[in-house]
Amino acid sequence: MFYRETGQFKQSYAADSAVFPILQDRYGLAIVMAIAFVLIPMFGSEFLLASVMIPFLILSLGAIGLNILVGYTGLLSLGTAGFMGVGAYATYKLSTLFPQVNILVWILCSGFFSAGIGVLFGLPSLRIKGFYLAVATLAAQFFLQWCFVRVAWLYNYNPSGAIEVSGRTLFGIAITGPMATPVNRYYVVLGVVVVMTLIASNIVHGRIGRTWMAVRDMDIAAQLMGIRLLPAKLLAFAVSSFYCGVAGALMVFLWLSAAEPSAFDIKLSFLLLFMVIIGGLGSLIGSFMGAALIHILPIVIRALPESLGLPVAAATVEHLTYLIVGGLIIFFLIVEPHGLARLWQITKQKLRVWPFPY
């Protein structure tokens, strides 16, 4: 009763296949957008913007990229952080080689570089799948990370071995480097993430997305139906790596401001995989939910003892965080193996039929 679509009639095919066919969903989206674009920058503290919202959005983008590969196409990848690193290093090289071009252009362009690398490491996916493919992508992860350490050209022979971000502007407003305020950076990240999510939503709801899902559900059957596996799988690798690359570039340029190769180590890959699985395989909103849970939960746990006035050492809190996050991962998997996105769907259904059970 809280939520019903009675009386909303679709009169065209386009209306029927819309991403948000129900009026309430569109209102909900508008409210979320209003909160994200107006309320959070207005009332949010610097900490909320810089350490919670910006990382959350960037990780969501990476999770969407990984979800395209794991959730929609069914190809298990453990090399996400490597592809993110390619995006970051490509942006760094391009922006130092051609400093006059706007940094946002390079951030988006860097996606093409990681897409290329992704396709290269995606080639074995035609012959192997499952955990075997995970090994192939692990090769990408460790090889790329090795490149970030050993190929000095990538970080401009910087003696520290790290890449540093110089101040860049967009329409005269500083968006990267030390001069950029969290609000400005937040707006840039939010804009990129919203636009790219929209594009991803259109891709996965369209013909390409259905191709991917057919491959995921059973690749041999998909092949018999006339789907060419190699282009479909490689396209998934390309699009996924594109998203990861842009996320990596955003991560270095708008969140961390400097990055060492260890920022892109295997732990980040696992973190993104957690987000995708906890959020829900094959769901874009799930990617956001997973990112929110995995990123914000440790922050809350860390802040909790202090706010309650409990005297707990910082190291203990760190270990407790591990313990609790691990426990929650198992808990969520048991409660709902299809992730938070499914829980969200169930909640909506319950609201729709309330006060009746069916």
Place this chain on the structure above:
Amino acid sequence: MLYNIFIDPFVQMVQMPDLLVQTLWEGLVSGVLYALIALGFVLIFKASGVFNFAQGIMVVFSALTLVGFYAKFSSWGFSGHAAAFLALLLAAGVMLVLAMLVERVVLRPLVNQPDIILFMATFGITYVLIGFGEIVFGGDPKQMIANELFLPSGSVDIEMLGGLVSLQKIDIAAAVIASLMIVGLALFFQKTRIGRALRAVADSHKAALSVGISLNQIWVIVWFAAGLVALVTGIMWGARSDVSFALEIVALKALPVLVLGGFTSVPGAIVGGLIIGIGEKLGEFYWGPLLGGGIESWLAYVIALVFLLYRPQGLFGDKIIERI
């Protein structure tokens, strides 16, 4: 350039055979470690189809438990060989409790879920074990009680091929113990009632259930067996370096080993481990300098990748048949 890649390393090998033997031996030793970790993976994968990422952390956790118990005993003034072996028994007991907990809390509710969900659940186990281990034992590296467990230390120098090859005694012991354990496991699988039940479960869960094998019991047993393998691995590895949480990343090396040997084959895990260990060390020693060193970190995966393209089921694995 081509000379450097294709000819020079072999010339070096022939000219200095003692260095070659030393490198081979080092590769063999790290191969044994990989093989032991992979063995734990294979045991669990065969019986429950779970790809157990937590194996690496189980190694650390069991070693820490052992050292922790011994430290507790010696703080009560009870030390020496007897205390060490009591600690060993207690550590094995802890692994049994862990196996039962994992079966009850994680595996049973997740029966029939897709592989990737179970894989993720073992990630959860990993995090819980890291957090728990760090809270109980602290994060700093610890000394393994090698002497108290009658493990030899020091090294033997063998003069051969016009040079000196130095072998650590602990490595020899590790190789011997690993082979004993493999023989023991093979006997256990082939000759005992439980071993037969384990093989039945590996063949088909449903058929095993229908002849009255309790899956839950079997899972406890394999997780306990994997825990024991982890304990032995932890002792061996801890005796060579300190016991710390750094082994987590080495556990990932078990993946290429499994790919090489096949996910379901115990001998495959051993052979795969040795190939990866030796290949890695040879590659690092002879071809590493050409690329600027450090290629050990990814060489194993690339070897596995190339291998996968030719033989996707691994050396000893069952042929993968896809049905629609």
